[in-house]
Amino acid sequence: FQGRSWEVKKVQTTCTHCGGGCQIEFWAKGNRLVRAYGVEKEGAENRGHLCVKGRFGFDFVHSADRLSTPLIKKNGQFIAASWDEALDRVAENFQKIKKAHGSDAIGGIASSKSTNEENYLFQKFMRACIGTNNVDFCTRFCHTPSAVALGRAFGGGAMTNSPALIEKAEVVLIAGLNLTEMYPVFADFVKQKVKAGKLKLIVVDPRRIDLVDYSQVWIRPRIGTDIAWINGLMNVILNRQLQDDEFIASRTVGFDDLQAAVKYYTPENVEAITGVRAQTIEDAGMLYGNAPRAAILYGMGVTQHIHGTDNVSGLCNLALLTGNVGKAGTGVNSIAKQNNGQGAGDMGCLPPIYPGGQPVADEVVNQKFSKAWGVPLSKKPGLTESDMVLEKERIKGLYVMGGNPLGSGPNLRKIQEVFTAMDFVVVQDMFLSETAMLADVVLPACSFAEKSGSFTSASRLVQKVDKIIEPVGKSRPDWEILCDLSDRMGYPMPYRGPQDIMQEIAALAPSYGGISHGRLETAGLRVPCPSADHPGTEFLWGKTFKTPDGKGHFFPAAYQAPAEVPNEEYPYLLTTGKDLYHLHTGSYTNKSVPLSRLAPEDLLEISVSDAKKIGVANGDKVRVRSRRGHIDITAQVTDRVPDGTVFATFHSGAVNDLTIDSLDAMAKVPELKMCAVTIEKVA
Numbered sequence: 001f002q003g004r005s006w007e008v009k010k011v012q013t014t015c016t017h018c019g020g021g022c023q024i025e026f027w028a029k030g031n032r033l034v035r036a037y038g039v040e041k042e043g044a045e046n047r048g049h050l051c052v053k054g055r056f057g058f059d060f061v062h063s064a065d066r067l068s069t070p071l072i073k074k075n076g077q078f079i080a081a082s083w084d085e086a087l088d089r090v091a092e093n094f095q096k097i098k099k100a101h102g103s104d105a106i107g108g109i110a111s112s113k114s115t116n117e118e119n120y121l122f123q124k125f126m127r128a129c130i131g132t133n134n135v136d137f138c139t140r141f142c143h144t145p146s147a148v149a150l151g152r153a154f155g156g157g158a159m160t161n162s163p164a165l166i167e168k169a170e171v172v173l174i175a176g177l178n179l180t181e182m183y184p185v186f187a188d189f190v191k192q193k194v195k196a197g198k199l200k201l202i203v204v205d206p207r208r209i210d211l212v213d214y215s216q217v218w219i220r221p222r223i224g225t226d227i228a229w230i231n232g233l234m235n236v237i238l239n240r241q242l243q244d245d246e247f248i249a250s251r252t253v254g255f256d257d258l259q260a261a262v263k264y265y266t267p268e269n270v271e272a273i274t275g276v277r278a279q280t281i282e283d284a285g286m287l288y289g290n291a292p293r294a295a296i297l298y299g300m301g302v303t304q305h306i307h308g309t310d311n312v313s314g315l316c317n318l319a320l321l322t323g324n325v326g327k328a329g330t331g332v333n334s335i336a337k338q339n340n341g342q343g344a345g346d347m348g349c350l351p352p353i354y355p356g357g358q359p360v361a362d363e364v365v366n367q368k369f370s371k372a373w374g375v376p377l378s379k380k381p382g383l384t385e386s387d388m389v390l391e392k393e394r395i396k397g398l399y400v401m402g403g404n405p406l407g408s409g410p411n412l413r414k415i416q417e418v419f420t421a422m423d424f425v426v427v428q429d430m431f432l433s434e435t436a437m438l439a440d441v442v443l444p445a446c447s448f449a450e451k452s453g454s455f456t457s458a459s460r461l462v463q464k465v466d467k468i469i470e471p472v473g474k475s476r477p478d479w480e481i482l483c484d485l486s487d488r489m490g491y492p493m494p495y496r497g498p499q500d501i502m503q504e505i506a507a508l509a510p511s512y513g514g515i516s517h518g519r520l521e522t523a524g525l526r527v528p529c530p531s532a533d534h535p536g537t538e539f540l541w542g543k544t545f546k547t548p549d550g551k552g553h554f555f556p557a558a559y560q561a562p563a564e565v566p567n568e569e570y571p572y573l574l575t576t577g578k579d580l581y582h583l584h585t586g587s588y589t590n591k592s593v594p595l596s597r598l599a600p601e602d603l604l605e606i607s608v609s610d611a612k613k614i615g616v617a618n619g620d621k622v623r624v625r626s627r628r629g630h631i632d633i634t635a636q637v638t639d640r641v642p643d644g645t646v647f648a649t650f651h652s653g654a655v656n657d658l659t660i661d662s663l664d665a666m667a668k669v670p671e672l673k674m675c676a677v678t679i680e681k682v683a
């Protein structure tokens with residue numbers, strides 16, 4: 001960019017990439033974003049810092065691949081259409097399905113990329129206009145075990161503390177989370193504190209991630225054995241009498257059951273299950289148990305398993321056992337990958353709850369929302385995204401706002417078959433994603449830079465999103481599209497703008513009762529923020545839990561085998577994850593020129609000895625095959641992964657051709673973190 005300062009417009013907003021919620025000042029010249037700088041102001045958790053995605057990954061907004069007009073599929077081909085034509089087609093088809101099969105034959109997938117206001121309207125549209133609770137979003141494939149486990153243990157499924165408060169910890173246990181690549185700005189603060197001698201880390205990861213070099217103890221378990229090492233730590237803590245008896249007696253329920261359940265998990269027994277040396281379990285238990293303030297951070301390595309809910313419950317048990325919850329520098333903190341995953345959940349884009357976590361099945365809550373929205377509402381909890389996209393014939397019509405299940409879901413061939421069997425699919429997106437390719441109608445949506453609203457960060461911080469440039473092509477903000485479509489279907493939603501929508505959210509969702517766009521102008525507010533004079537809540541569960549009896553509940557669990565383990569035919573264990581430069585299926589980051597140059601393709605990490613066995617060198621193409629499909633991918637020979645395990649990034653979506661669709665029974669998250677594969681060199 002070359003220009004003079006008076007030629008640029010400067011606007012502060014919130015990063016659209018990860019759940020860190022970094023504050024950014026964008027410079028725009030004409031209708032183009034040209035520069036991004038970190039903002040240093042009160043309440044901005046990034047303190048002026050940005051990672052490579054925030055600093056250089058905004059050019060996707062101007063990608064030549066942006067959808068600029070609605071598309072309608074005719075004879076298998078997309079044809080450009082007017083907004084009237086496209087929205088009439090959507091309204092007509094949804095009405096037809098509703099009449100023939102009922103409201104529950106339609107499902108909706110909301111977006112952790114859209115604003116709070118847009119997600120609120122999406123679930124309102126599905127519930128009040130379509131008439132179903134079949135509304136979910138992509139967290140189903142990553143963090144729903146957190147919502148279930150934290151909800152039943154503490155009474156709410158959010159990150160208990162914030163990054164700033166975690167800095168008050170003496171010990172941090174980081175499990176199944178590559179913090180450096182997931183939330184780089186926060187990872188830098190953690191590393192600085194370790195270097196200054198003020199923090200000790202326990203890192204749990206089967207890969208030698210860079211944080212291992214900063215750790216006091218590295219637990220390297222066999223993938224799929226998390227509950228065993230977690231129970232092992234509690235076994236050590238109880239044997240050494242390091243539990244917080246006062247906290248257990250006054251604030252928890254179920255301790256006796258927990259004590260009985262972890263008895264078996266001696267360090268020696270844990271070694272037999274996990275492959276982690278007994279002494280390492282002993283060291284980790286002692287370090288966590290002796291810390292005056294110990295925090296837990298975890299990611300999808302813990303949740304994306306058929307026993308993901310048990311794993312998160314295990315971490316909650318560990319925190320309750322040692323009184324490490326309800327004060328600064330402690331807690332159980334899930335690090336969500338998407339910028340507004342927390343917000344989409346708070347806005348009620350989940351099948352059993354309205355905005356603010358209020359159950360759809362509750363009579364009083366149902367009456368409250370029916371009255372506010374002026375229509376009778378269903379009390380039947382809806383289908384999850386897993387039900388909708390993995391089971392044929394569960395629904396006939398689907399509305400996808402911004403999600404990409406054809407890249408992020410497991411066993412993609414199966415999902416493709418389910419989509420093909422549906423009568424009508426509409427996708428609202430910025431790009432022609434893998435999912436949009438299968439749609440009957442595609443509606444072009446604006447990027448974060450072309451609209452206003454708010455995002456809620458992973459740590460519950462609600463922050464303003466401000467419009468910087470005019471919409472690209474004929475794209476429109478999600479909220480405007482929803483209002484227009486709802487009007488056409490006979491349920492008018494006459495909002496003047498996102499600020500009106502936030503007023504309605506504040507009136508109906510108690511945890512957002514004190515949030516308004518006016519208050520967000522100066523700084524973000526951390527929910528719960530129940531009233532206009534409330535300063536926001538820095539950490540949860542200080543005095544009481546939000547469970548029916550106000551206590552924290554232990555939910556012990558035993559180790560159970562994963563859905564699929566290597567055997568002679570499929571001898572390697574495949575696990576998946578992200579790199580520093582991309583997010584999820586790369587919908588935005590793959591469209592960024594700088595980010596794509598830095599990481600142009602997915603890679604398969606393979607150990608030196610496995611590579612030798614197969615005859616593969618660094619940079620060779622290999623074919624990875626599971627029981628569900630195969631992909632060709634470039635090999636990266638490294639000592640980061642243990643022998644017998646390979647790791648692939650998932651940013652092209654292709655790797656999910658291989659993954660398994662077995663689900664956690666409670667959270668319905670697929671076991672995306674592990675499956676058995678075979679590997680051969682491509683000739």
Ligand code: SF4
Nearest residue numbers: 015018020022051054
């Ligand atoms: Fe954006 Fe996350 Fe990077 Fe911050 S750490 S700049 S929120 S991608």
